[in-house]
């Protein structure tokens with residue numbers, strides 16, 4: 096059997112390794128990508144730009160030779176221009192214009208996503224950046240090193256925007272952070288949690304501008320010098336756009352069924368509407384165990400698992416993905432926020448009647464050394480009908496992030512609140528309290 100994979104970043108890499116490690120014998124694998132590098136961990140961009148890690152070298156975890164050593168044919172700087180789904184042929188062009196045609200028995204699309212670009216006047220001025228590729232991280236890093244680049248505007252206070260705003264602040268820049276919503280991280284947290292991050296950003300010198308829409312990039316001599324919004328005009332030396340991603344799905348747009356946002360619609364085995372074509376990662380949908388429905392969540396963690404499951408199915412081993420909860424986390428100036436499943440706001444948007452319980456307590460017993468102890472705030476969201484756990488959020492300066500995986504599993508397995516109330520959670524003063532905040536939150540629910 097001959098497999099062709101379009102896109103060799105996290106989802107494509109996971110799919111390729113699954114095929115090579117389990118079905119390599121007697122089969123052929125061709126991997127095509129238009130980028131000059133692969134496996135770049137975008138999550139490291141803010142750490143490197145903010146000088147929290149020394150450099151970017153460690154942010155790549157594989158290289159083309161690793162796939163060639165396993166018998167694959169990999170071609171980078173090769174753009175797939177078209178797919179003939181009837182003839183089952185992929186048409187591509189290399190950097191030096193050479194045309195490539197690759198037939199396939201099974202095609203895996205791992206085309207990923209691209210940053211949404213605000214279509215504003217002045218968008219072609221120098222000094223305006225996006226933050227997806229390694230090369231774009233390099234450009235932002237060089238920008239912040241330039242003489243005279245003192246004030247940075249970041250448009251979008253989602254995950255990328257908040258992380259790069261922290262990085263620019265750590266580089267001593269003045270940072271203005273804009274978002275259309277009335278708080279940061281609005282897609283992932285309820286306001287009671289995201290406002291903790293808002294306070295944290297302000298305490299660390301970031302100027303937040305919420306409910307404010309960019310209208311125009313202002314410039315002189317071809318270079319951005321300001322940003323005009325519906326509420327004001329600001330002198331800035333560079334602008335970084337972080338207003339979300341849209342799925343890359345133009346290759347299949349006339350042949351494959353797509354989701355509302357354009358992502359390829361796939362089943363639980365990541366098979367598209369064409370039985371010989373699979374789609375994995377940011378270019379495809381996923382199944383939400385919280386919504387119990389199809390969703391779109393662009394995360395590397397989801398891309399890797401989708402690549403594994405999609406590849407097994409393409410190779411003939413029928414397995415279903417476990418579905419996702421959109422578990423995610425962020426740490427900014429030492430404040431940690433983690434969430435999984437639905438916030439109350441997201442549940443309302445999805446017309447799922449929910450209840451929630453909030454609780455706040457110290458992580459450790461009061462007799463433990465103060466410097467090791469911190470308050471933790473938790474919210475558990477569960478359905479009105481049946482008390483099924485559908486979401487959780489935690490915030491603290493204490494590193495409680497591992498807890499969110501328990502809630503992720505609870506949502507995946509359809510756990511109800513009564514099962515959580517008396518769950519066996521050990522007590523050790525080094526780690527938690529005898530009456531810990533998970534147990535206490537669950538017990539106080541519905542009171």
Ligand SMILES: Cc1cc2nc3c(=O)[nH]c(=O)nc-3n(C[C@H](O)[C@H](O)[C@H](O)COP(=O)(O)OP(=O)(O)OC[C@H]3O[C@@H](n4cnc5c(N)ncnc54)[C@H](O)[C@@H]3O)c2cc1C
Nearest residue numbers: 102104105106129137138175206207208376377394395396
């Ligand atoms: C700054 C930043 C920080 C992030 N931090 C995190 C994090 O902390 N945790 C997390 O879970 N996720 C994080 N993400 C999201 C994560 O990077 C994405 O979800 C992940 O990259 C998706 O992987 P993918 O392989 O599906 O798509 P992509 O990484 O977008 O890769 C798609 C690949 O397909 C190639 N391609 C597309 N079309 C074609 C074509 N026609 N021909 C040839 N090649 C093509 C592209 O060149 C690309 O290499 C972050 C993203 C960014 C930008």
Ligand SMILES: NC(=O)C1=CN([C@@H]2O[C@H](COP(=O)(O)OP(=O)(O)OC[C@H]3O[C@@H](n4cnc5c(N)ncnc54)[C@H](O)[C@@H]3O)[C@@H](O)[C@H]2O)C=CC1
Nearest residue numbers: 251252253254255256274275276337338339340393423424
């Ligand atoms: N720690 C993590 O898990 C990380 C995950 N990621 C993932 O990468 C993907 C892309 O991240 P982001 O680009 O941050 O997307 P995002 O969806 O997280 O945030 C986009 C932000 O831009 C705002 N916005 C949209 N249009 C706007 C406009 N016209 N003006 C002002 N604000 C506007 C939105 O309100 C939102 O807050 C997401 O799926 C995210 O989950 C990225 C970084 C870190």
